[in-house]
Amino acid sequence: MTEKGDAVDQSLLTNIQVVLVEPQHPGNIGAVARAMKNMGLSRLVLVNPPENFRGQEAVRMALNGADILEKAQTFSSLEAAIAPMGLVIGTSCRPGKERFPVYTPREIVPRVLATARTNRVALVFGPERSGLCNEHLDLCHLLVRIPSSEAFPSLNLAQAVMVLCYELYAACAQESIPPASCMVPADTVQVEQMYADLQDFLLQIGFLDPQNPQRIMRALRRLFGRAGLTSREVSILRGIIRQVRWYSERGHQTATRSRDLGTERLPPVETTAEDAKG
Incomplete structure (x- = not known):
């Protein structure tokens, strides 16, 4: 089809990137690039793609999206790919009981666009055969599942990308974009550091099962x-973890004596520029 497209504000879409984790077929990568081009998205990120991901098959499937394919960034891990992101949306066709709530593409659009006003957003898709594994899903802030027929629920990678990109484009075209939040989300690096601190401490006090700490950590994520x-908020939570760890390790008796003497001192809490403003 070659009909004239709709006029859409591209500023939000430029802050949204599509991340393909370990895509297996160059043709699928090219088809994803074409789907993105159709819907006004331009940032494609590939985690451990095949060596020939810019080969003839990929270029043929990309068609007018070949420029997106050419500019695609590559990373060796999902952690590195999403490090600067303020919001990471994972896709899954098999949500387990620990992964709820799972949103539909239409439900997730307002959150994505509101975040994209001030920060970057990643839409993460897994390998064609298996989808995202638990370790990858753990790195996502929210999960989305595309409703489909129970008789044949599996979508091609490019089809799944097209569905999400269409919902975003349609929302922009309808001028139904939610206002930007005054609260800028922490990036993925900050959040992952907090999770590491929290898991270490909860293991230390025996709250987590050492053999399967992710069972509870996934719920907390x-x-x-x-x-x-x-x-x-991340700084505050990390400060709480440090204070409680200090108190549980060596501070209880010291704090009690100091309180009795009126000289109680706890380790300082790190502050940010935002704290200084009040």
Whole structure:
């Protein structure tokens, strides 16, 4: 089809990138680039793609999206690919009981566009055969699943990308974009550092099962992912973890004596520029 496209503000779409984790077929990568081009997205990121991902098959499938394919960034890990992101949306066709809530593409659009006003957003898709594994899903703030027929629920990679990109483009075209939040979300690096601190401490006090700490950690990730933590909130939570760790390790008796003497001192809490403003 070659009909004239709709006029859409591209500023939000430029802050949204499509991340393909370990895509297996160059043709599928090219088809994804074409789908993105159709819907006004331009940032493609590939994690461990095949060596010939810019080969003849990929270029043929990309058609007018060949420029997106040419400019695609590559990373060796999902962690590195999403490090600067303020919001990471993972896709899954098999949500387990620990992964709820799972949103539809239409439900997730307002959150994506509101974040994209001030920060970068990643839409993460897994390998064609298996989808995202648990370790990859753990790095996502929110999960989305595309409703499809129970008789044949599996979508091609490019089809899945097209569905999400279409919902975003349609929302922009309808001028139904939600206002920007005054709270800028913390980037993925900050959030992952907080999760590492939290897991270490919860293991230390025996709250997590050492053989399967992710069972509880996944629930906590979902909780904080829905909240959309800011940099200040992450700093506060990490400060709480440090204070409680200090108190549990060596501070209880010291703090009790100091309190009795009126000289109680706890380790300082790190502050940010946002804290200084009040």
